[in-house]
Amino acid sequence: MAETDYARASVLLFDPVHVNQRTTRYALFEIGFRQIECVSSLREFKSTLAETAPALVVAETSATDTDIFNLVRAVRRGDLGNNPFSVMLLTTWSRDTSHIRKAIECGADDVIVRPFSTMFAEERVKTLIKNRKEFIVTSDYIGPDRRKDTERSSDAPPLKVPNFLQATVENDYEALNNANQWIREARETVTAERLRRLAMRIVITVELQMSKASGGDNPPVRLDVADLGRSARELKAQLIKANRREAAEVAEALIDQIRAMGDGSSVPASSLRLIKELSMGAYAAFANGETLERSKDEIGRTVTNLRKRLQAKADLAQRRAELAAEQAAASGEGGDATADGAGQDQSAGIKRAAM
Numbered sequence: 372m373a374e375t376d377y378a379r380a381s382v383l384l385f386d387p388v389h390v391n392q393r394t395t396r397y398a399l400f401e402i403g404f405r406q407i408e409c410v411s412s413l414r415e416f417k418s419t420l421a422e423t424a425p426a427l428v429v430a431e432t433s434a435t436d437t438d439i440f441n442l443v444r445a446v447r448r449g450d451l452g453n454n455p456f457s458v459m460l461l462t463t464w465s466r467d468t469s470h471i472r473k474a475i476e477c478g479a480d481d482v483i484v485r486p487f488s489t490m491f492a493e494e495r496v497k498t499l500i501k502n503r504k505e506f507i508v509t510s511d512y513i514g515p516d517r518r519k520d521t522e523r524s525s526d527a528p529p530l531k532v533p534n535f536l537q538a539t540v541e542n543d544y545e546a547l548n549n550a551n552q553w554i555r556e557a558r559e560t561v562t563a564e565r566l567r568r569l570a571m572r573i574v575i576t577v578e579l580q581m582s583k584a585s586g587g588d589n590p591p592v593r594l595d596v597a598d599l600g601r602s603a604r605e606l607k608a609q610l611i612k613a614n615r616r617e618a619a620e621v622a623e624a625l626i627d628q629i630r631a632m633g634d635g636s637s638v639p640a641s642s643l644r645l646i647k648e649l650s651m652g653a654y655a656a657f658a659n660g661e662t663l664e665r666s667k668d669e670i671g672r673t674v675t676n677l678r679k680r681l682q683a684k685a686d687l688a689q690r691r692a693e694l695a696a697e698q699a700a701a702s703g704e705g706g707d708a709t710a711d712g713a714g715q716d717q718s719a720g721i722k723r724a725a726m
Contacts, residue, residue, distance in 0.1 A: 375500070375693030377403030380539040381425035384409045385416040387434055395429065395462065398489045402496060413438050420452045426536040427496070428457050432474055440477035447513040450558075454554055455513070455561065456506070456532040458499050462487075480504070500537045505529035508564040510602060512573040513622075520530075530564070532557050541571045542676040562613055563658065569606040570654035571624075573599060578648045581640065594635035599646070603629055606650070610657055618656035625649035 382404050386392035392409055399407055407423070409415045415436060420428070421441065428446075432439045443459055445451035461479045463470065474482045480499055483492065504515035507529055516529050534554045538546035546553065580594045607622035627647050634637050655661065 374542075375540050376542065377407040377540055379542060380404060380536055381406040381423070382408065382427045382429060383416075383419055383423070384424040384429045385411070385413075385439075386431040387411050387413075388431070389591045391431060395431075398487075399429070399695065400491050401489045403658050406722035407651065419452070424452065424535075425457060426539045427499075429461045429462065430459070431462045432470075436463075436465075436470060443477040443479050444513075449558055449561075451655055455532070456534070456536065456554065456557060458503070458534065458536040460495070464648065470696070475517065476512065476514075478512065478516055480691050482604060483655060500534070500540060501645075503534050506532045506561070508561050508568060510565070510568040510605075513561060513565065530557070534562075535720055554624060561705075562609065562623070566606065566654055566657055569602050569609065570650045572602050573606070573650040574647050576602075577643050577650075580638070581643050594632075596629065596632055602647040603650070606653060610653065613657065615657045618653050620651060621656050625653060649658055 383401055384392065384399065385398060386395060386409075389411060392411060392526050395407055398405055404427075405458040408419065410419055416430065419425075424606070430439050430443075432687055439461065442451065443461070446457060447455050447457065449455045453460065453549065459479045461482045462484065462485055464485045465471070466484060471482060471484070474683060481495055483495060497615065503516070506514060507516045507518070533546070535544070535546070535550065538550075544556060576595060576599055585608075603622060603626045607619050607626060609620055610616075628649060
């Protein structure tokens with residue numbers, strides 16, 4: 372078993388409250404870390420992330436949660452810094468479940484609620500070294516695989532990503548010597564999977580809308596033109612970033628077609644089919660002819676599951692509206708409760724969670 376020497380690893384510690392920063396630094400020092408760079412402003416934190424490659428990043432989120440979460444996402448996307456796979460540990464004084472959920476969903480490796488003991492922190496760090504979770508990539512998430520969450524598709528393949536915290540503390544010469552190649556290969560894998568997911572997201576949205584247009588017992592689904600536009604623009608941006616200009620031109624045509632739909636209130640089936648074809652074509656141009664055919668079953672399962680969940684929400688909204696109407700009638704108020712658009716308001720959120 373490789374000897375673990377924390378003194379070899381560099382740590383970037385962000386906390387705007389100096390007293391808390393000193394406490395955390397002391398805990399890291401007690402664990403064995405010696406190369407600890409402390410910053411207290413977001414500007415310093417961002418610039419240091421951009422210019423250095425710390426083996427471990429520790430950041431407090433209580434006072435600047437949205438900014439920190441966005442920076443973590445930027446790192447994971449490869450938009451900030453040289454290593455999208457840095458081990459990132461967030462801390463917080465908040466016990467609010469919404470805050471903690473957002474901290475987890477931004478792509479951090481772990482979240483620790485304060486106050487914590489040095490022993491507890493060391494155990495969490497050891498886990499990140501020895502048993503770091505594999506990553507998954509979806510259209511809007513890059514980070515540790517936490518698929519106990521039933522809201523996320525089980526079809527996203529797990530990816531083993533570089534763990535330079537482990538390589539550094541265990542002095543793994545081979546991993547350290549091949550660092551640049553290791554990161555480059557992992558980034559290429561993540562980019563390809565993210566582009567596939569973005570294209571799939573557009574296809575799934577279109578499939579849902581076309582199933583509505585075909586009639587039958589389908590739940591009401593509002594065409595989310597804004598989400599389609601965001602996905603298409605992100606698809607184009609990632610293709611440009613990958614230096615695939617021809618594929619980006621197809622994505623530009625896709626954006627134009629989505630823009631031509633206006634508010635999406637009355638879109639002909641031919642336009643929907645063209646959007647689907649352009650999305651698949653952009654991915655095929657990136658993947659040197661590989662199509663989304665291998666994703667056909669996954670797309671079908673996702674569409675089916677979304678229909679079921681949307682139908683369940685529509686049924687629930689219908690029952691609530693009927694109950695409200697009955698109560699209004701009983702009270703003599705004659706309320707005008709209806710179920711128009713039942714189940715539509717949350718459809719975009721459901722689709723994002725599934726893709």
